[in-house]
Amino acid sequence: DGGITQSPKYLFRKEGQNVTLSCEQNLNHDAMYWYRQDPGQGLRLIYYSQIVNDFQKGDIAEGYSVSREKKESFPLTVTSAQKNPTAFYLCASTLGGRDTYSNQPQHFGDGTRLSIL
Amino acid sequence: GDSVTQMEGPVTLSEEAFLTINCTYTATGYPSLFWYVQYPGEGLQLLLKATKADDKGSNKGFEATYRKETTSFHLEKGSVQVSDSAVYFCALRDDKIIFGKGTRLHILP
Numbered sequence: 001d002g003g004i005t006q007s008p009k010y011l012f013r014k015e016g017q018n019v020t021l022s023c024e025q026n027l028n029h030d031a032m033y034w035y036r037q038d039p040g041q042g043l044r045l046i047y048y049s050q051i052v053n054d055f056q057k058g059d060i061a062e063g064y065s066v067s068r069e070k071k072e073s074f075p076l077t078v079t080s081a082q083k084n085p086t087a088f089y090l091c092a093s094t095l096g097g098r099d100t101y102s103n104q105p106q107h108f109g110d111g112t113r114l115s116i117l
Numbered sequence: 118g119d120s121v122t123q124m125e126g127p128v129t130l131s132e133e134a135f136l137t138i139n140c141t142y143t144a145t146g147y148p149s150l151f152w153y154v155q156y157p158g159e160g161l162q163l164l165l166k167a168t169k170a171d172d173k174g175s176n177k178g179f180e181a182t183y184r185k186e187t188t189s190f191h192l193e194k195g196s197v198q199v200s201d202s203a204v205y206f207c208a209l210r211d212d213k214i215i216f217g218k219g220t221r222l223h224i225l226p
Contacts, residue, residue: 006160033214042206042218043161090160094214103149103168106214108160 002027006091006109012117013078013085021076021112023091030096032074033106036060037088046089049074078114088113119144123207123217130197131225138192138220140181140207148211150174150183150190155204155219164192164205199224 004025013019023032031050035043045058049068063082068074074093078085092106124139142150149168153161165174170185179194190207202224207217 004160040221043216092161103166103210105151105153105163105166105210106161106208108153108162110160111158113158 004091004093004107004109006089006112008112009110011112011114013114014117016080018077018079019114021078021089021091021114023074023076023109024072025074025091025093025107026072027093027095027107028071029093029107030071031094032068033092033094034058034064034066034074034076035090035092037090037111043090046076086115119148119209119211119213119215121207121209121215121217123205123220125218126204126221127223128220129223129225132199133196134224136192136194136197136201136222138205138207138222140190140192140217142188142190142207142209142215144188144209144211146211148209150181151208151210152179152181152190152192153206153208153216155206157203161206197222197224199226 007022033048034046044060046064047066049055055066065077089112091109094106095104120143122141151166152164154164155161165176167174167183173182181190181192204219204221206219209215
C-alpha cells in the first residue's frame with residue numbers, strides 16, 4: 001500500500017544539537033510539506049516543496065532546514081537555532097503542487113514527537 | 118487572504134447524540150473543502166471532501182455540504198460513537214492549503 005512514512009516516532013534532542021526527521025512517500029506525489037503541531041493547537045507550515053531541488057519557507061521556517069534531492073524524500077532538520085523545538089511534527093504530500101490538482105487532499109504520515117532532554 | 122474558522126472545542130456529547138461542528142471559510146477563488154480527523158498520537162486522515170458548490174461529501178456516517186452562499190462546510194453525524202472521539206480539522210485548498218485550528222470531540226459512553 002502506498003503511503004507516507006515518518007521516522008522516528010519519538011526523538012530526543014540535547015541542547016545545541018541538530019536533529020533530522022525523516023519523511024518518505026511512495027505515492028509518486030509531487031508536493032511535500034512539513035507542519036508543526038503544538039498541544040491543543042492547529043497545524044503551522046514550516047516548509048514545502050513542489051518539485052525536486054526546490055522548496056519554499058512556510059510561516060515558521062526559522063530554526064529549520066530541508067532538502068529535496070529525491071521526489072520520495074523530504075527530510076527536516078531541526079537546528080540548534082530553534083529554541084523551542086518540542087512539538088509533534090507532521091509530514092504531508094499531495095498530487096500536484098499548490099496551484100494544480102486543487103481538488104486533491106493531503107496525505108499525512110503518523111508524525112514524529114520531538115522532545116528536549 | 119484565505120482563512121478557515123471552525124468552532125472551538127472541546128465538544129462533549131453522549132453516545133448516539135447528533136453532532137455538528139461548524140466551519141466557515143473565506144477565499145478569493147473557488148476552493149475545494151475538506152474535513153480531516155486526527156486520532157491521539159497519529160497524523161491526519163482525510164474524512165471527506167467536496168470540490169464545488171452544493172457538493173455533499175460523506176464517509177463513515179459523517180456528512181458536510183459545500184455552501185457557497187454562506188461560505189460554510191459544517192460537519193454532521195446523526196449518531197456519534199465513542200470511537201468518534203478525536204480532533205477534527207476543516208481545511209480548504211485553492212492556491213494554498215489552509216487548515217482550521219481543530220475541534221476536539223469527546224464522546225461519553
